[in-house]
Amino acid sequence: MGRELYKTKYGKLLLGDTIEVYKNHLSRYYSGKFQLIITSPPFPLNNKKKYGNLQGDEYLRWFTELAPMFSDLLTDDGSLVMEIGNSWESGRPVQSLLHLECLLGLVKNPESELRLIQEFISYNPSKLPSPAQWVTVNRLRTVDSYTHVWWMAKSDFPKADNSKVLRPxxxxxxxxxxxxxxxxxxxxxxxxxxxxxxxxxxxGSIAHNLFELEQIDPNRDVRLPHSVLSFSNTNSNDYFHRRCRKEGVDLHPARMQAGLVSFFTNFLTDEGDLILDPFGGSNTTGYVAEKLKRRWIVTEINEDYAYNSIIRFEDPELGSVLEII
Structure with missing residues (x-):
């Protein structure tokens, strides 16, 4: 079913493959219970990463088959939020359509009820130049500096309140x-x-579907929603990052931005609602949910990343009691 690694006041982390955890545990006890599923799945990169990533048709097949699981676990008015980056054709300066095929695979899967509610763009001007071969070596392309964030649901009217995520x-x-x-x-x-x-x-004003994580125009203030700013401004120097640097802990290379998790948690859920991250990595989702008093379950297949995520919950400002199983 997936081994329970630790639990807190509001949630728990299960160590194991999310599909196996679903088949043996979540489908039995949590069908129709999650108000929000939010995650950044392994990206379909051409080069293998430590956190594990498939490519091409294999990735598309795996990704599409997640749709029935997500549909089963969501409440009738629940939401699925997924962040995914772009991919490129191997050895070619051509952007792949794989991420678009994945989106279509989710919403057109006949065994699910998902539909795309809205797309968001997360722009990060600090991203390293990529794809390096075509940006910094051959200088044929511009920097790939944003990720897609897809908001999906089983209903045209999932629970949402944009008055809770206003911009200054x-x-x-x-x-x-x-x-x-x-x-x-x-x-x-x-x-x-x-x-x-x-x-x-x-x-405040209604939020936009573009997250400008740093200033595009230095003469203009960034006006992210307060819920995003509270996490974004100190993200690289928070307790977790300081401890990891001090102890030489390898950080997960594709961490979901805490501000994004905070925004959608505030936007789409209320205190006490249940949240799932099926690809937890260093458990940003659990940390944010704990801070915002949402119940949460996170699954992670990589034991190193799962154990490293314990550091997040030792943050004295969080005030959470962690029990390692």
């Missing part, structure tokens, strides 16, 4: 709200702006 107002918008002086009327875009359109202070 821009300085210009704050002035408009304060002065209530602006040009109302019809715009060239044919939008009609009423006299009271900007009269109310709603606590």
């Amino acid at each position: 107002y821009s300085k210009k918008m704050e002035k408009l709200i304060a002065s209530k002086k602006y040009n109302s009327g019809r715009r060239p875009s044919e939008h009609a702006i009423s006299d009271s359109a900007f009269a109310n202070n709603n606590g």
Whole structure:
């Protein structure tokens, strides 16, 4: 069923292959129970990584066959959020369509009820130049600097509340709200702006589906939702990263950004809801869920990464009691 490695006040990590854990445990006790499944699965890279990744048709077949499992585990109004990067054709300066085929494979799988609700883009200007052969050696392509984040669900109306993930107002918008002086009327875009359109202070503006994890324009403030900023600004120097550097612990090479997990957790769940990450890695999802008082289950097949993730829950600011089984 997958060995329980540790548990906390709100969750537990199961060590084992997620499909086997599902067949022997999750399908029996957790069918229809997860409000959110959020994960960054192994990317279909051309070069093998320590965390394990398939390629080509083998990857597509494996990925598509996850759809019935996800559909079974989600509540009727639950959400599936997956982050996945781009891949390139082996030995060619040509971007692969594999990630798009994977998305279509999920939502068109006849044994599931999934549909794409919305796509998000996570832009990271600090990513190393890749694919290196075609960017830094031959200089034929630009840097691949973003990942796709797909929000899927079994219903057209999954539980969601964008008022819980508002962005800070821009300085210009704050002035408009304060002065209530602006040009109302019809715009060239044919939008009609009423006299009271900007009269109310709603606590922030509605979030965009682009996550700008660092500033694109140095003269403009990044206006990520507060839930993202609270994790993003200190991500590289938080307790987990400091401890790993100090103790020489190898970090998982494809960690999901904590700010993304925080955003979707706040956006799509309430306190007490149950969250699953079937490819936990260093267990960013469990840490964020613990901090936000959501119940969680994480599975991870790599024993080293699973044990290393214990460090996250030793963070004194988290205030969590960890029990190693």
